[in-house]
Amino acid sequence: MTGAMPGVAPMGVPPGAFLVVATLLFAIGLAGVLLKRNALSIFLSIELMMNAVNLLFLTYARMHGDLSGQMIVFFVIAVAAAEAAVGLAIFVALFRTHRTLDVDKAALLKW
Amino acid sequence: MKQLWLIPLLPLAGFLLNGLVALLFASARAENERGHDQPKARLPYAQRLFHGVVGVGSVGLAAVLSFAAVVPYTLSSMASPEGLPPVVQNVYTWITAGAYTVDVAFRLDPLSALMLSFVTLVGTLIHVYSVGYMQEEEGYGRYFSFLNLFMFAMLTLVLADNLPFLFVGWEGVGLCSYLLIGYYYDKDFPAAAGKKAFIANRVGDFGMVLGIFGVFALFGRGDFSFVELAKHQVLAGDAPLGVYAVCLLLFLGACGKSAQFPLYVWLPDAMAGPTPVSALIHAATMVTAGVYLVARCSTLFVLAPDALTLVAWIGAGTAIFAATIGLAQNDIKKVLAYSTVSQLGYMFLACGVGAFSAGIFHVFTHAFFKACLFLGSGSVIMSMHHEQDMRKMGALSRRIPQTFWTMLVSTLAIAGVFPLAGFFSKDMILGSAAASGHWALYAVGLFTAGLTAFYMFRIVSMTFFGTARGHSESAHESPATMTVPLWILAACAAVAGFAGVPAALGGSDRIARFLDASVAHPEIHEMSRGLEISLMLLSLGVAVTGLVWAWRWYGKASGPAGAVSPEAEAFFGKTGALGRLVADKWNVDEGIEALVLSPFRKIGTFLWRGFDALFIDGIANASAFLVELLGDLLRFFTTGHVRNYALAFTLGFAALVAYVWMS
Amino acid sequence: MPAWSGELVVFGFASALALVFALLMVVVKTPVRSVLSLIATFFGLSVLAILLAAPFIAALQIFVYAGAILVLFLFVIMLLNLREEAAEKDDRPVQRTLGLLVALALGGLLAGATLRAPVPPRGVPTRASIPVPDEIPALGRLLFSDYLFAFEVLSLILLVAAVGALLLSKRRFE
Numbered sequence: 001m002t003g004a005m006p007g008v009a010p011m012g013v014p015p016g017a018f019l020v021v022a023t024l025l026f027a028i029g030l031a032g033v034l035l036k037r038n039a040l041s042i043f044l045s046i047e048l049m050m051n052a053v054n055l056l057f058l059t060y061a062r063m064h065g066d067l068s069g070q071m072i073v074f075f076v077i078a079v080a081a082a083e084a085a086v087g088l089a090i091f092v093a094l095f096r097t098h099r100t101l102d103v104d105k106a107a108l109l110k111w
Numbered sequence: 112m113k114q115l116w117l118i119p120l121l122p123l124a125g126f127l128l129n130g131l132v133a134l135l136f137a138s139a140r141a142e143n144e145r146g147h148d149q150p151k152a153r154l155p156y157a158q159r160l161f162h163g164v165v166g167v168g169s170v171g172l173a174a175v176l177s178f179a180a181v182v183p184y185t186l187s188s189m190a191s192p193e194g195l196p197p198v199v200q201n202v203y204t205w206i207t208a209g210a211y212t213v214d215v216a217f218r219l220d221p222l223s224a225l226m227l228s229f230v231t232l233v234g235t236l237i238h239v240y241s242v243g244y245m246q247e248e249e250g251y252g253r254y255f256s257f258l259n260l261f262m263f264a265m266l267t268l269v270l271a272d273n274l275p276f277l278f279v280g281w282e283g284v285g286l287c288s289y290l291l292i293g294y295y296y297d298k299d300f301p302a303a304a305g306k307k308a309f310i311a312n313r314v315g316d317f318g319m320v321l322g323i324f325g326v327f328a329l330f331g332r333g334d335f336s337f338v339e340l341a342k343h344q345v346l347a348g349d350a351p352l353g354v355y356a357v358c359l360l361l362f363l364g365a366c367g368k369s370a371q372f373p374l375y376v377w378l379p380d381a382m383a384g385p386t387p388v389s390a391l392i393h394a395a396t397m398v399t400a401g402v403y404l405v406a407r408c409s410t411l412f413v414l415a416p417d418a419l420t421l422v423a424w425i426g427a428g429t430a431i432f433a434a435t436i437g438l439a440q441n442d443i444k445k446v447l448a449y450s451t452v453s454q455l456g457y458m459f460l461a462c463g464v465g466a467f468s469a470g471i472f473h474v475f476t477h478a479f480f481k482a483c484l485f486l487g488s489g490s491v492i493m494s495m496h497h498e499q500d501m502r503k504m505g506a507l508s509r510r511i512p513q514t515f516w517t518m519l520v521s522t523l524a525i526a527g528v529f530p531l532a533g534f535f536s537k538d539m540i541l542g543s544a545a546a547s548g549h550w551a552l553y554a555v556g557l558f559t560a561g562l563t564a565f566y567m568f569r570i571v572s573m574t575f576f577g578t579a580r581g582h583s584e585s586a587h588e589s590p591a592t593m594t595v596p597l598w599i600l601a602a603c604a605a606v607a608g609f610a611g612v613p614a615a616l617g618g619s620d621r622i623a624r625f626l627d628a629s630v631a632h633p634e635i636h637e638m639s640r641g642l643e644i645s646l647m648l649l650s651l652g653v654a655v656t657g658l659v660w661a662w663r664w665y666g667k668a669s670g671p672a673g674a675v676s677p678e679a680e681a682f683f684g685k686t687g688a689l690g691r692l693v694a695d696k697w698n699v700d701e702g703i704e705a706l707v708l709s710p711f712r713k714i715g716t717f718l719w720r721g722f723d724a725l726f727i728d729g730i731a732n733a734s735a736f737l738v739e740l741l742g743d744l745l746r747f748f749t750t751g752h753v754r755n756y757a758l759a760f761t762l763g764f765a766a767l768v769a770y771v772w773m774s
Numbered sequence: 775m776p777a778w779s780g781e782l783v784v785f786g787f788a789s790a791l792a793l794v795f796a797l798l799m800v801v802v803k804t805p806v807r808s809v810l811s812l813i814a815t816f817f818g819l820s821v822l823a824i825l826l827a828a829p830f831i832a833a834l835q836i837f838v839y840a841g842a843i844l845v846l847f848l849f850v851i852m853l854l855n856l857r858e859e860a861a862e863k864d865d866r867p868v869q870r871t872l873g874l875l876v877a878l879a880l881g882g883l884l885a886g887a888t889l890r891a892p893v894p895p896r897g898v899p900t901r902a903s904i905p906v907p908d909e910i911p912a913l914g915r916l917l918f919s920d921y922l923f924a925f926e927v928l929s930l931i932l933l934v935a936a937v938g939a940l941l942l943s944k945r946r947f948e
Contacts, residue, residue: 012781013825019888021789021822025796025815027881032800034758034873040805040851044812047843048796051819054831056888062826067913070828071921074913077831077838078928082935084843088850089942095854096945107751758873765880772887 018059025052039091039101043084050080115180115200115217118173118227119266125169125259129162133252153247163242166255170238170262174231181224188221189625196220199272206275213333216272221626225471226269226403229478232603233395234262236596240486241387243592244493254294254385261287265396269403273334274323277404281319281368284397285312291392292384304380311377315367319404322360326411329353335407354411358418361408362425369401369455372429376700378452382444386489389444394451394485395478402458402474409467409630423463423544427555430456432697434562438569439683439694442499443488446570450525451481453563457540460556466543467630468623472611473540475622476532479607480521483600487518490593491574494586501573503581510586513594515575517601522571524604526564527654529647532608538647539611539623545646546638560650564657572665613643785825792818805851809844816840830910 029052032045054073061069095101136158153159188195197220206213219227238258245254264283271277286309293305327333365371370378381393392398405412405422412419430453437449454477461470492499494511508515524531527538537560544553588594611622638646664678683690692698748759792815799811816839823832917925 012779013785016889017785017789018822018826020885021793023885023888024793024881026884027877028793028796028800030761030880031874031877034754034761034877035800035870037754038805040847041808044799044805044808044847047839048799048812048815051816051835051839054835055819055822058823058826058828058831061828067909067916070831070913071916073828073831074834074917075921075924075928077834079931081838081843082931084846085935085939086942088846089939092850092854092943101854103753106753752869754869754873758869758876761873761876761880765876765883768880768883768887772883772890 015059015063018055022052022055022059025049025055037102037104039094039103042103043087043091047080047084050076113200114176115198115219115270116202116215118176118180118217118231119263119270121169121173121176122259122262122266125165126256126263128165129252129256129259132158132161133250133256137252154249154251159246159251162252162255166259167235167238167242169259170231171235173262173266174235177227177231180219181228184219184224185221185625189621201272210331211327211333213273213275215276216334217270218272218335219270222403222406222471222630223269225475225622225626226399227266229475230262230265230269230396233478233482233600234265234391236599237387237391237395237482237486240390240489240593240596241385243590244387244489245385250294254291257287257290257294258388258391261291261392261397265400268400273332274326275333277407278319278323281364281400282316284392284400285309285316285368288312288381288392288397291388292381294384294388298383300380301383304377304383308377308381311374312367315364315374315401317363318360318367319364322357322364325353325357325360329357355415355418358408358412358415359421361404361411362418362422365401365404365459366425367401368404369398369459370429370452371401371425371456371459372432373699373703375429375433375452376703379445379448379696382442382448386444386485386492389448390482390485390489393448394481398451398455399458399474399478402455402462402470405459405462406467406471406630409462412462413465419463419465421463423460423549423552426456426459426461426463427552427559428456429453430460431555431559431562432456434559434566435693436696437566438562439690441502443491443501443504443570443574444485444499446501446566447481447484447488450484450563450567453559454481454525457537457556457559460552461540461543464544464547464549464552466540466547468626469536469539469543471626471630472622473536475610476524476536476604476607479600480524480531480533480604483517483521483597483604484525486593486597486600487514487521488570490514490589490597491518493589493593495582496585498581500581501570503583504574505577505581505583506575506579507583507586508575510583511588513588513597517594517597518575519571520601521604522567523658524608525567526658527560527650528658529651530608532604532606534651535608535611535613538650539613541650542613542638542643542646545642557650557653561653561657564654565661568658568661569665572662576662576666781825784821788818788821788825790818791815792822806848809847809851813840813844816844827909830913 026049029045029047029049032048033042036042036045054076057069057073057076061067061073091101098105136154154162184195184198197218199216199218201214201216203215204212205215238255241254241258245251248254261284264280264287266280268277268280268284271280289305289309292308293302295301296305323333367374378393378398382389384392412422433449433452433456437446437453440446440449454473458470458473458477461467461473490511491504491507491514494507494514495504498504520531524533527533541553541556541560544550544556683694686693748755795811795814795818799808799815802808802811816835820832820835820840823829823835
């Protein structure tokens with residue numbers, strides 16, 4: 001994968017590097033999801049994971065010279081915004097009743 | 112006549128009719144008329160009439176038909192020099208399996224003709240007797256239906272042309288024996304006695320079935336033409352192992368049915384049934400089926416001389432063994448039961464020495480006097496208000512004269528007093544034993560004859576002579592329905608012997624010649640006339656000795672109440688341990704319990720507790736336990752924490768990625 | 775080893791920025807600091823986007839993501855007055871260790887997997903091909919032709935989200 005295509009300048013940076021970075025960011029985000037107790041922090045980690053995926057999409061778009069990847073990223077960002085709004089509203093509502101955003105306290109479905 | 116099949120069919124119809132009516136009218140009335148705890152009442156007259164007419168009528172008609180068939184056959188058979196061939200009527204092809212065929216077929220030949228004649232005659236008389244005897248019973252209908260069923264089975268047995276069909280009758284009489292012994296089913300002992308009879312029979316039946324298989328295997332057929340084949344196939348003394356095995360197996364079946372040692376234990380207990388049942392089934396007919404079987408297969412037995420010797424010795428051993436027990440029993444029916452076992456032993460003794468016709472002749476005479484004795488004892492019991500212990504009887508000879516005289520005649524007959532029936536048949540047996548050189552068997556038989564005379568006259572003396580004990584004062588004679596059969600049977604017991612007057616006394620040995628066509632008659636050395644007459648006198652002397660001895664000990668007016676015979680007490684005291692053993696029936700029942708039943712029970716208990724409860728239930732419980740355990744383990748994954756679920760999620764995803772990577 | 779170039783340097787800086795601050799975001803305890811770290815990460819990602827010939831996306835990333843979403847996060851944090859994450863004893867050690875391990879493992883696995891994934895051959899350049907430097911008009915054309923339906927639905931989603939958020943955060947008594 002050279003990133004070269006007719007009519008477009010070849011990529012100066014090897015695309016593999018982008019992929020690795022994106023994957024690492026994804027892994028870091030995942031670690032955050034699994035390790036953090038605060039619901040907001042978990043949400044932030046999820047956002048990071050989504051961004052890592054965005055980076056992947058962009059990389060592939062550049063590799064194939066296809067703008068569809070960028071379109072997808074566009075939509076992802078928009079939807080992420082909507083999702084963040086709703087999610088935070090939920091957290092606010094939860095906080096009002098439970099006075100805490102600690103995920104470990106929400107263990108009512110225990111056996 | 113052309114319809115032999117009608118003869119068993121009539122009692123079968125009687126069974127169905129009686130049974131139906133008994134069932135229909137039983138439960139309705141029982142709940143209405145009496146409360147739960149009140150004693151059972153007799154049936155209404157109309158119903159009793161119906162049961163009696165159907166019961167007696169069906170058997171009576173069968174008897175008439177039998178004689179219509181038997182008499183012409185017998186007459187023409189005796190007219191022709193070598194006898195008539197058997198009449199076989201094939202009604203229906205029952206089983207066809209490969210090379211083997213079994214038909215529903217009836218056979219009339221000298222042997223079955225003889226059996227048929229006394230079975231139907233005695234059967235009818237006992238049915239008539241039962242009308243009077245069982246009047247007060249609520250189960251009157253049930254009784255007659257079972258009795259009819261029994262006659263059906265017995266007639267099937269006697270008329271069957273092949274072994275499997277005979278076995279149908281064989282099993283049928285066993286079943287009816289169980290049903291009728293357990294007639295008083297609401298009491299423990301009769302029910303248990305019924306079971307004991309059936310199970311002991313079953314042990315014999317096991318041998319019988321294997322024997323039938325053996326016959327099929329050896330000869331390829333089960334009908335009695337195999338006896339002809341047997342004659343031609345193998346020479347005497349050279350019989351292969353198969354024939355020996357079959358003979359022994361069939362004899363095992365006969366032992367079960369005819370109560371030989373050690374399968375006799377059911378017969379004394381069978382006395383728990385009504386007395387007419389004891390008379391019919393356990394004296395005259397069913398128990399003789401074993402002898403009949405051996406006589407039927409006589410040609411087969413002749414090919415296996417050692418098996419025959421075994422038969423003779425078991426017969427003789429049982430005869431003396433049962434006689435000793437009979438000496439010490441106090442229940443009138445029990446003595447008669449042991450006497451039956453003993454006489455059956457005589458019959459097998461006869462067959463064992465090769466004199467099959469002598470055995471059958473004894474079956475014939477025994478049926479009459481034993482039935483008479485049993486029915487007479489029933490009459491005594493009824494007059495004594497259901498008392499069966501002889502120590503509580505006495506001096507009844509004037510109070511129930513008809514019973515007394517008929518029982519006296521029958522007792523003399525069984526003791527072997529000339530010219531009553533028992534003399535001729537017993538003499539034929541002992542004479543054959545002596546003639547064939549089995550002097551040891553002769554000695555045993557002779558001694559047993561003495562014992563027989565003794566204990567039989569003991570019954571008569573304790574019951575009819577001496578002082579009146581118990582309820583004897585208030586005893587009264589039985590009704591005509593009971594006494595008339597007694598007289599008829601006594602008359603038969605008196606004259607039946609003349610069918611077989613031996614040549615030594617001027618007779619023509621008619622019965623032996625008559626039976627020759629259907630039973631084997633191996634060569635028996637002729638005895639000199641003088642020797643024969645001396646032996647007869649000897650046995651007569653032994654019999655009279657026994658009679659007189661019994662009269663001296665038991666017949667005199669005794670002293671204080673309670674001690675029936677001081678001489679007997681003294682003698683018993685001197686016998687010590689042996690006497691106690693005899694009084695305890697040689698502890699055979701206890702022996703069987705310890706050697707056979709107890710181990711089986713232990714095995715069963717082990718299989719139940721150890722194997723079934725522990726092992727199989729354990730497996731079921733263990734699987735439930737495992738499932739529970741698994742559930743408990745898996746429960747830990749349901750923590751309720753979202754992060755754990757996320758972790759599980761991720762793990763799965765990682766595994767997936769790894770898998771994709773690997774492939 | 776590709777030739778030393780400006781692109782490479784910029785890439786290096788931007789990715790280092792992104793990675794470091796991402797790690798920081800996971801590590802720090804205060805929610806506010808997490809958010810701020812994430813904003814820095816996004817800046818890095820933006821630069822990477824520019825490097826990937828997606829300037830529109832890069833701008834979007836700053837305006838919408840860093841500028842709106844994360845600011846919303848900050849608002850909520852302030853609203854709820856969340857303190858530093860309570861230093862309670864973590865009674866889920868298994869979760870922590872296992873989670874860490876799994877995340878690391880997965881990171882490695884995914885990296886390897888993506889690197890090994892075969893690249894399909896290039897097709898004929900289509901309307902979606904990136905013409906440099908007229909990328910943004912091309913994007914616009916694409917949006918209103920092939921992705922029109924998605925675009926309209928997106929607006930609906932945003933509407934629903936707004937209404938939903940409003941409803942959810944209302945107080946009981948009304």
